[in-house]
Every structure is written in structure tokens, then in C-alpha cells.
Amino acid sequence: MNYELGKSWELGLAWIFGSGQAFTLPTSAYHDNISGYNQVRYNFSERNGVRAPSYHRLDLNFMHKFEMYNIPWVFSINIFNAYSRRNPFALYLGYDYSTFGEETKTVKQITLFPIIPTFGLSFEF
């Protein structure tokens, strides 16, 4: 969507939504100790059997048009992922360690891009 904010300012807005990506993750844990060692094994979901949280972000774009040296200029501020949504890039089973060395299993999420501002200046001749 684009809005004109006065004669020289313009606001652009885009909201992107996608259902969560599919991953293969462990769905249960068990002991394999037939060999005498208590080894923890995982039983995984079907291939791509686990759905990650949904993906969404808001991109904003402010444009200011002005004239300098008799040529038209455009100054722009772009904000990618304006509300810094932590969109999942990958999920995995990870561990957290306390100061006493105790480990806790959690589902960890890697996010690639938080809020990213960019600036631009362009002119036509």
C-alpha cells in the first residue's frame, strides 16, 4: 500500500504472511541400552512432519522527493521487518546449561533478520 503524506513525502507499507515452514524434528526420546550403554536415541517425525510458527513481517518505506541543483532527488528510509518479528529460519533441539552445569533440552530457533533499517538517496538526470 502506498500513501502520499503531503506533496513531497510518501509512505509505502507491505505486510507479508506465510504459514510456518515444515521441519523434521525428534518427537520422542528413548534408551538404547542393549549394548550395555545407556544411549539416548530420538525417534524423528515423518520427513517435514513438524510445522514451525508462521512467518510474518511488516516492511515500511518513507520517500521524500525534493529538488536540488535543478535535478530531482529522492531520499528514502526503508525499514525491513518493522516490528522485529523473530521469524524462524531453522528449528533444532538444543541444550541450555545452568551455572551448575545442568542441561535442559529446548527447541531452539534461529532467526536471520531482525529489524533492518536502510537509507537511500537517488537522483535522475
Added chain:
Amino acid sequence: MNLINKIILLITIIFIISCDDMILNLDYELPFEEKLVIHGFYENTEQFIRVRISKSIPALQEPTLENTLVDDAECFIKFDNTEVKLIHTTDSYYMNELPIEFEIDKEYELNVKWKNKTAKVINRIPKLPEVISIDTNTVSNRYGTYLQVNLNVKSRDTGFLFSSHLFTNELSLNRIFSHTLLDNKNREYIFNILEIDYLYLSGDYMERYLDYEFSIGIASLDFNNYYSTRMEGYSGNDIFGNNGINVEGNIKGDAIGYWYGYQTWSGLIRDYFQKDK
């Protein structure tokens, strides 16, 4: 505050937010399906066998002996028109109440019931192949030149043939698990049982190995499914920590795991060695 200051303030805030950690703990419930976990073997020389019957737990919990314990399952081995009950002894291990003479090439059925879950597996001990002869050949690789002692066998059954073969060189004497798949009946196979480094050999080298007792074993052919995936089922602490491959087995129903029959046999090299070949 003029416009420039406002823009600088906005940029500073945004930059600070951008420095946030990009790996976070997700409050996320993984799907979970409780399953029986069955592990066991049997062989023709043992009349009493142990089968471990436990259960799986949610992936985010750490399995222990206590939280995976199943001590009230109904477990039977069926063969011919006989049914032998297995009773819980300790730590999720079950043993047969009455002795069973496990016969080669006879089907045995393991049945497990627990709560609303059932599991079943039918397995048999395959027939050993016929040993035709033993001969030698020389192989070279980047580690050296070795004398290989080979067992020439003719399969009488399909199966997973295995041996703990001896590997010797100047410095060490190692036993290495090796296997081959007998996937056809009445076919000849070559199976390596002994490897000797040439640096270690002197004089009539085979003379000292003629009284070497080798042993081979055979399990059903589908044991290879378990054997080739036995190192899977891991999940490491990083993005590439799992490849999503499960350990395979032969149990059917609401269960994971395996129950295989096998037999072993030993012989002397002297009895089968063909020197001139």
C-alpha cells in the same frame, strides 16, 4: 527536538534492537506419540532370553531408567502351538518363565501388550552357509600389503553373515566386526575372516594360523536394516545436529525396536585351508 535529531534517535534505537541475539528458545510443544521400545536377541544355544521392553518419552525430556520403565507389559513368545510367557525381572528386562529350545529355521513370534499398545514380530534363525574351503589372496592399499584369508561359502539360506575377524600387523592384533549379506540361496560367497600384514609375515606364515579358530554368525537378512542405521537417531546441539533418520528395526505395531534370532559357529582354518589355490 528537530527532525534531524528525531531521525538520529530512531536510527540509534533501531540499531540497538538489531543487535539482539538471533538464537532463541522457543516455547514450542513438539508432537509426541508414546511408543513401546523393544530390544532383544535370541540364539539357538540359549534357553532363557532377555527382552528389554521400555517406552519412549517426549523428546524434550531426558530418558532415565525410571521414566521409561515398563514393568507390567504382557509378553509372550509363540511357536508351534506353544505360548511361553515372559515376566518382568528388573529394569525393564523380561525373561521367559519356561525354557525354550530355539530351533534353527523355525519361526518365533514375540507379542507384547501394554495399556492400549500392541507390538508383534516374527523372526527365525537362518541356516548357516556351508563352508566349502578357505584360501588366501593378497591385497594392497595405501596402508600396506595384506594377506587375506577368505572363507568360501555356499548359502543355504538368506541372512546377515557376520564375523569378528582378526586383523594383525607389526604392532597390533585387532578384531574387526565384518559382515556380508547372503541375499540368495544356493549361491557362493567369499567372506574375509583374517587379515595379516605382510610386514608381520616370515617363514611359513600360514603355518602359525592353521590352528586359528574362526567363528561366523548369521542373523536374518533384515538385521541389516538395524545394523546400517544403528548409529542414527541422534540430535546434536546445533542446526545440523540431526539428519532426521531413525534407527530401524523389525517390530510391527505401536513400537520401535528389534528382536532378532541368530546362531554362531566356529571352525579351524586347518580343516578347510587349500594351500595350492
